[in-house]
Every structure is written in C-alpha cells, then in structure tokens.
Amino acid sequence: MSWLRALKETARSGLTIERRRLEPLIAIRGAVGLALVIGVGLAFFGPVVAASSAFGAFQAAIATFQRSWRPRPVLALVSGASLAVSTFLGYLTGSHTLLFLALLVLWTFLAGLAWAAGPTGGIIASSNVAIMLVTVTLPTSVANSAVHAAVILFGGVVQAALIVLFPVRRWGAQRDALADALAAEADYARRLRHDPLAAFDPVPLMKARSAAAVTPWQARRRPPELRGPRGVAERIRPVLASLADPAMGVPAEGPERDRVRELLAAAGSVLDSAARAIRHGDPVKLSPSAVAVLRTPDTGSLLGGPPRRAADRLGALLSDVIETAEGAGTKEEDAEAEEAAAAIEAAGEEAPGAPHRRRPTLLRLVPVVVRAMRAELRPGSPILRHAVRVAVVVAVGYLIGAALPFGHGYWAPMAAVMAMRPEFTQTYGRSVARFGGTIVGVSLATAIVRTAHPGVTSSAVLAVVCALLMYLLMRTGYVVGQACVSAYVVFLLGMAGDNVSQTVLERVVLTLVGGLLAMISYAVYPAWETPRLRGRLGDWLKADGRYAAAVVGQYAEPAERGHDDVRSALLDTREARVAWQETLATAQHEPVRNRGLSRAAADDTQHALAELGRVAMLLEAHLPCGGATPVPAAARLAEALRRATERGAKEVRERRVPDWAEVREALEEWDARQRTGEGGTDPFVRDGAGLLLEALEEFSRGLDGTSKPVRPRRRAD
Known part of the structure; x- marks a missing residue:
C-alpha cells in the first residue's frame, strides 16, 4: 500500500464515529464522583488544588472503562495512585527544566514499556504522563506538592468508593x-x-x-x-x-x-x-x-x-x-x-485442583509486569521501539513547545503521548482524530470562556459536563472523546485561573505539532508488522501441527493419555491464529512493500491452516475413552505430524515451501498395516488423517502460488 493511500485510510478510521451501546448510569456515576472531588477541593483548598484532584478523579473514571477483567474499584485505585506518584515527582522537579526533562523522558519510556503488560496498563501509563504535563504547570511549591498528590489520590479513592456503593450491573x-x-x-x-x-x-x-x-x-x-x-x-x-x-x-x-x-x-x-x-x-x-x-x-x-x-x-x-x-x-x-x-496463567501460580482459573492479585502481578517489560528490552521488539519513539517525541515536543512564543507548550507533548501507540494504524488514526477533536473542543470551550467569562463555579460545572459527555460517548469514536477532553482541560484550567490568555490558534498549532511529531517518528523509526507475516504463519502452522498430533495420539493410547495436552495445544493454536490475523490485518494497512508473502498466498495458506485445525477438531469430538481399542498406527502419524509441522514452520520462515513426505509415508504405512490386518483399525480416524494431509498439501500449494480448489471430500465409511 502506498503512503498516500495509507494516510487516507488511517485518517478515515480516526475520524469514524460509530453507533455503540451507551452506558448512561456508569457515565453519570463517574461525573458525580468528579463533581464531588471538585466540590471538596474548592471548599477546603481552593481552585488550584481542586483542579489537581479533578484530574485524578477524571483519569480514575476513564480507567474503569478500559477492557479489563479486574474489579473496577481496583482499576480506579491503581489509576489514582499511579497518577499521584507521577505528579508528585513532576512537582518536585518542575522548577528545574533539565531535571524535569530527564524525569519526563524516563517516565515516558517506562510508560511505553508498560504496553508489554497489556493495553489497559499502557493506556493508564500514557495518560499519567499526559496529565503530569498539565498538572505541573499549576502554581504550587515543593511543600504543597505532597498535598496535590494526596488530593489526586483522593480522586481515585472517591471513584472507587462510588463503584462499591453504587454498583451498576455487577459482573x-x-x-x-x-x-x-x-x-x-x-x-x-x-x-x-x-x-x-x-x-x-x-x-x-x-x-x-x-x-x-x-x-x-x-x-x-x-x-x-x-x-x-x-x-x-x-x-x-x-x-x-x-x-x-x-x-x-x-x-x-x-x-x-x-x-x-x-x-x-x-x-x-x-x-x-x-x-x-x-x-x-x-x-x-x-x-x-x-x-x-x-x-x-x-x-x-x-x-x-x-x-x-x-x-x-x-x-x-x-x-x-x-x-x-x-x-x-x-x-x-x-x-x-x-x-x-x-497450566496456570502467565503469573506462574500453581493451583492443583483449583476450582477456578486464578488471576494474580496486584502484589503478585508486579513481578509479572516487570518480567514482561524486561523481556521487551531486546533488539527488534515493537514495544521497545514504541517506548523509544514516544520518549524521544515527548522530549522534542516539550522543547519545541517551550521554544515557541505561545506559552503552555505542554499541549504538544501531551498530544503526542496520547496519540502514540505501538501500531502504525492506531498512531496515525489517533493523531488525526486528536487534531480534529482538539479543534472542535478547544474552539467551543474557548468561545464560551471569552463570551460568558464564567467564574470558578461555572467553570467547574462546565468541566463536569464535558467529563460526563466524555464518559458517555468515548466508545463512539476517538475524535468525539478528544473534543470533550480538550474542552474539559480548558474549563478546568480556567477554573484554576490559568491558561485563559492562550488562543485557540495557539492550542491547535501545538496539538498539530505533537501529532506531526508522532507521525514522523513512526515513519523514521517504524515497527512494521509486514515483515513478521511469515513468522506468524510459521507459528500458526507449528501450533496447528502440535494440536493435530495431540488429538491423533489420543487414538493410539487412549488408556495412557489424559486430555491435558490436547487442551494446551488447542489454546496455543488459538493464540497463534489470532496473532496471525492481527498481524495480517495490520500489515494490509501499512505503506510497506510485500516482503515474501503475497495477499493471495496469505489467503490460501490461512484457509488451509484453518481447515487443518478444523479437521483436528472433528477428531477431537470423538476422542476415545480409556477402555477403547487402541489404533497403533496413529502413534506413528502423530509423531510425523509433530516433526513435519515443526520443520515446515522453519521452512516457511526461511521462505521455502514445506514438503510433507514424512506424513504421507506414515499414512502409507497405516494403510499397509490395515491390509495385512496388523493392529486395530478405525475408518473414521483414518479418513480424518487423510483430510489432515490434504490440508497440509493445500498449505504448500498456497504458499507456492499453485493453489487449486480443494477436492470434494469423500465420506467416511
């Protein structure tokens, strides 16, 4: 795909608005929590501290909307606590430009690595950096930095308490x-x-x-x-x-x-x-x-x-x-x-005989996340490339924003860190959406401020309304959410008595600078998925072969084997298949020339592997019980499938076409044993084994570009 077409498609995806099921009760609960926090802050501490606490409550509520299976109160508390730490360190170093810049680079790099723990962790970490850039501009002293961090944490606690006291659709x-x-x-x-x-x-x-x-x-x-x-x-x-x-x-x-x-x-x-x-x-x-x-x-x-x-x-x-x-x-x-x-989850917990699958607690999750982040510190890691990109872009954006005569230059790095993702399409789409949403949100909010001149209380009410709209509409499209967030920031900082003099043009220009930096960084230091296509295809082939071998092996020794190896192989197959499909979908929108795997070959090979897994699933549906008659020839076929697909996966990565002679020989040996009456026979299993070989051969033809329509199947006797 050309760069022009890729830019057009990503821009279109970023500006897309979808019809989604709204969750008004959850949105109202988040807005009420934000209003409570702002009210308490204004009553006891003043507008500046109230603005800090509002950011904590706002971010904590957003964290509860993320796709995570953990309890929502936990997400709110984690978000509030992590944001409090970020802003506290930012306050301590904010008056020293070089020291703050060093902290910003380190914090942003760690936020980029946090994507190794999953999208929820990556989004919360990135949001912490963005909000830290805003809150440290609020006037304060080192002595008061702990107070600001405490009220930010208080915002997260309030949101968590509301979730517990007023649950909406538990589980x-x-x-x-x-x-x-x-x-x-x-x-x-x-x-x-x-x-x-x-x-x-x-x-x-x-x-x-x-x-x-x-x-x-x-x-x-x-x-x-x-x-x-x-x-x-x-x-x-x-x-x-x-x-x-x-x-x-x-x-x-x-x-x-x-x-x-x-x-x-x-x-x-x-x-x-x-x-x-x-x-x-x-x-x-x-x-x-x-x-x-x-x-x-x-x-x-x-x-x-x-x-x-x-x-x-x-x-x-x-x-x-x-x-x-x-x-x-x-x-x-x-x-x-x-x-x-x-096999318990990646946390490494052992729970023999557990009545449920276990998810690690937060304390036990910490070393798991650290290990995941350390594992990405290797050449070629897309997560490491993302961390390097976002750290450099935020530093450059911060310096550019400080050098421009606009003031409040944090809009540039804030736009960049919120738009950047490890994947090309999302980064470019979100950059365009953020720019468009900022134009709308900032323009409307600034027009209201300059026309109505709202006071502290009115600005707080307008900020809460913008947050309510954000919570309600955030899943309809990123551009909608960005319009609400931009207006929220304008009203909240206006409540604190800051940022009133900055014009719409200045804010939009700084946002454009941040978006352009994010897009340029990916073009200069990319992490394309297209070159990984053959690797993902090889992984899927290997996983499919292991699954088919595990199923066929059950027929050879029904009394000696459990079904754990079949289940484990099936889960690996699913993971490999989804990884391939995600990589293929991403690669189709990348402005990268084909590198060894045409679109036709990708379609034919994935169809063949899907058929291989489907036939193995049919055989799994009739796995024999412990007292069934063994099929000795199945053992030879299972081993041949395992070795041939492992070797075939290596050949796919090396841009060679696999040969399935070993599997073919195992089936010929099976037929010979049946003709001589040696060992048990099972026409159902033998017919399924033949379909497995047909799928493997179809895979090789598809990879070689000589794919032909699959022959009509013969029915089992």
Whole structure:
C-alpha cells in the first residue's frame, strides 16, 4: 500500500464515529464522583488544588472503562495512585527544566514499556504522563506538592468508593464475555445448517476464557451462572462441527441431513436462550419447539455411528448449559479446574485442583509486569521501539513547545503521548482524530470562556459536563472523546485561573505539532508488522501441527493419555491464529512493500491452516475413552505430524515451501498395516488423517502460488 493511500485510510478510521451501546448510569456515576472531588477541593483548598484532584478523579473514571477483567474499584485505585506518584515527582522537579526533562523522558519510556503488560496498563501509563504535563504547570511549591498528590489520590479513592456503593450491573463485563461466547456458538450452529464447512472465530471463546480467571476476592463473589457454561461451550463446538460435516458425518442430503439441520437449529435456539439469561441474569426461557426436537426419539433411528454419538453428546452438553445458566450445579461445573491443573496463567501460580482459573492479585502481578517489560528490552521488539519513539517525541515536543512564543507548550507533548501507540494504524488514526477533536473542543470551550467569562463555579460545572459527555460517548469514536477532553482541560484550567490568555490558534498549532511529531517518528523509526507475516504463519502452522498430533495420539493410547495436552495445544493454536490475523490485518494497512508473502498466498495458506485445525477438531469430538481399542498406527502419524509441522514452520520462515513426505509415508504405512490386518483399525480416524494431509498439501500449494480448489471430500465409511 502506498503512503498516500495509507494516510487516507488511517485518517478515515480516526475520524469514524460509530453507533455503540451507551452506558448512561456508569457515565453519570463517574461525573458525580468528579463533581464531588471538585466540590471538596474548592471548599477546603481552593481552585488550584481542586483542579489537581479533578484530574485524578477524571483519569480514575476513564480507567474503569478500559477492557479489563479486574474489579473496577481496583482499576480506579491503581489509576489514582499511579497518577499521584507521577505528579508528585513532576512537582518536585518542575522548577528545574533539565531535571524535569530527564524525569519526563524516563517516565515516558517506562510508560511505553508498560504496553508489554497489556493495553489497559499502557493506556493508564500514557495518560499519567499526559496529565503530569498539565498538572505541573499549576502554581504550587515543593511543600504543597505532597498535598496535590494526596488530593489526586483522593480522586481515585472517591471513584472507587462510588463503584462499591453504587454498583451498576455487577459482573457485567464477565457476563457479556460469556454470553458473547454462547451467542457465537449459536450463530455457528445456525450457519452449519447451510454450510457444513462454515468457519468459526474462536475470539469470543478466548475472551470468555480470559474473563473466567478471577482473583481470590472475585472467586468468593462470582455468581453461580458464570462458573460452568464456558467449559461446556468449549466442548460443544467440536460436537457441532462433527455433526454437520459431510465427510465424517451424515450425507449432504437426505433424511439424515434434515434431522441434523433440525438438531443444529434447536442447539442454536437453546444457546441463544442461555446467552440472554446469562447476560441479564434472568431465568432461561427455552423454545418449546427446540426442546421437542432435542427430546424426539427419532434421532436414534435416523442416525448411527459417529453422528449418533455426536447427537447424544450434544443433547447432554446442552442440558448442562441450561443448568449452569440457571445457577444450578452440574457434573461439569467449574470445568476450568482441569485447565488450572495443567497450566496456570502467565503469573506462574500453581493451583492443583483449583476450582477456578486464578488471576494474580496486584502484589503478585508486579513481578509479572516487570518480567514482561524486561523481556521487551531486546533488539527488534515493537514495544521497545514504541517506548523509544514516544520518549524521544515527548522530549522534542516539550522543547519545541517551550521554544515557541505561545506559552503552555505542554499541549504538544501531551498530544503526542496520547496519540502514540505501538501500531502504525492506531498512531496515525489517533493523531488525526486528536487534531480534529482538539479543534472542535478547544474552539467551543474557548468561545464560551471569552463570551460568558464564567467564574470558578461555572467553570467547574462546565468541566463536569464535558467529563460526563466524555464518559458517555468515548466508545463512539476517538475524535468525539478528544473534543470533550480538550474542552474539559480548558474549563478546568480556567477554573484554576490559568491558561485563559492562550488562543485557540495557539492550542491547535501545538496539538498539530505533537501529532506531526508522532507521525514522523513512526515513519523514521517504524515497527512494521509486514515483515513478521511469515513468522506468524510459521507459528500458526507449528501450533496447528502440535494440536493435530495431540488429538491423533489420543487414538493410539487412549488408556495412557489424559486430555491435558490436547487442551494446551488447542489454546496455543488459538493464540497463534489470532496473532496471525492481527498481524495480517495490520500489515494490509501499512505503506510497506510485500516482503515474501503475497495477499493471495496469505489467503490460501490461512484457509488451509484453518481447515487443518478444523479437521483436528472433528477428531477431537470423538476422542476415545480409556477402555477403547487402541489404533497403533496413529502413534506413528502423530509423531510425523509433530516433526513435519515443526520443520515446515522453519521452512516457511526461511521462505521455502514445506514438503510433507514424512506424513504421507506414515499414512502409507497405516494403510499397509490395515491390509495385512496388523493392529486395530478405525475408518473414521483414518479418513480424518487423510483430510489432515490434504490440508497440509493445500498449505504448500498456497504458499507456492499453485493453489487449486480443494477436492470434494469423500465420506467416511
């Protein structure tokens, strides 16, 4: 993509305004907290201290809107405490330009590295730097710096207290994540009726899994209906795919297919009902027709073999979904215990036999975050490049703002640090949006100030109104939020008696300087995702191969193996797939020439890998129990899959086309053993193994640019 086209697309994305579900009660609660803090500050300390406390309350409320599964009061307290520390250090060094500049560079660099801990930490850290640039300009002394830091912390405490005293939709984020996962399963079931090979996006399941991890405090208070359905939903997906697939299930047409379509429609209806109940905390209301389809005895007479097993399993799983959605215990309640015993989260906690996935407490999270930040201190790290970029840009912006004859030069570095992100599209889009939003917000606010000449109380009221609009509309588009924030800053500083003389043009010019510095820095010192495409593709191939090998290996030794390795491999596959998709989506908007992977090759190879994972999932749906007859030939195939895909991933990174001779030889050996009658045979597994090889060969053809349409599948005997 050319630079001109990339700039046009990023500008369009930054200025886009979307229709989103508003949360007025949460917005009002945040604005009330801000009003309380400003009122207390004005009554006891005066307008300058009130302005400092207002920034703390404002930022604490914004932190609670971030996409995090931690308790909202904790986010407010962390935001208020971190901002208090930032501003305290800024006050201490603010009168010494060189010392403050050194602190600013160090603090900004650490804020850039904080993105290693996730978007929430990165956004809070970046906001702290931006607000520190504003608050240190308020007149104060070193003796009063501790007071200002304390009232900033007080703002965070007030917001946290309001969340506890006036909760709005407790566990709402977790409920939405679980309901979205069940709704995605319902949509998948309905799509399978018309397209038996329909794709499924695992992102809703991944979000639900992330939301299911709880701290000890959360574990004691989590509603019963949030404890079990996710684990059941994970098991439903392969069963749905197995029931619908014509290659390993029922024929494409006929009475059997009609019954499968009825079962899939009923499953979609039940899952939708469970999703609505969990989202709103209501009882489950089932469709009578869906219940009749699931209970009819005709299914057993129409279906046999693997489809019959899948239908029976689907009915049992849907019953468990209904029971857990209503808050009743089931045999599969808290299925996360299996995952906790296998591999606890990146925090490294061990919890054998834990009834839930554990999220580390804040104290235990500190070393985890430090390790994540240290891990990014390596050449080629995009997070390190972002930290270096933003530190340099903020320093340069601060010096330029100080050199210009406008005064209040912090608008330039503030605009830069709030716009910059580790990724190209967001940085450029937010820079344009910030400039546009600043023009609107500053122009309106300055016009009101110069026309009405509001006093301290009126300025405080106007600031609270702007904050309310920000909280209410922030998710509709960055440009809308920026207009509200810019006006908020103007009114708040006007309340403190500062920044009244600065014109609209001066503020807009400084914001433009900050945005341009952010955009130039990415062009000069980029961290493009395009060169990483082959690496991400190789990671996905390796993860898919490990997953397929783990599933096939279960058939070789059903009595000796648990399912932990299958589950672990599946999670790795999902992570690798999402990483590839995110990298591909980002690369498509970058002004970088193709580096070894054309768009056609990317489309063909990702389709082949999605098919490889789907076939492995079909085999997973029928994993044998401990007393099943082993299939010895599956062990040889599993090892061949593991070695071949690991070698293939390396060849992809080295721009070579993988060869699957080892997998092909393993299948030929399997067929030879079947002809001689050696070992157990399972036509279902053998047919699935053949589909795995077809997907791998399709991957190589797609990578080589010789991809052909996939041959029609033959149905398992």
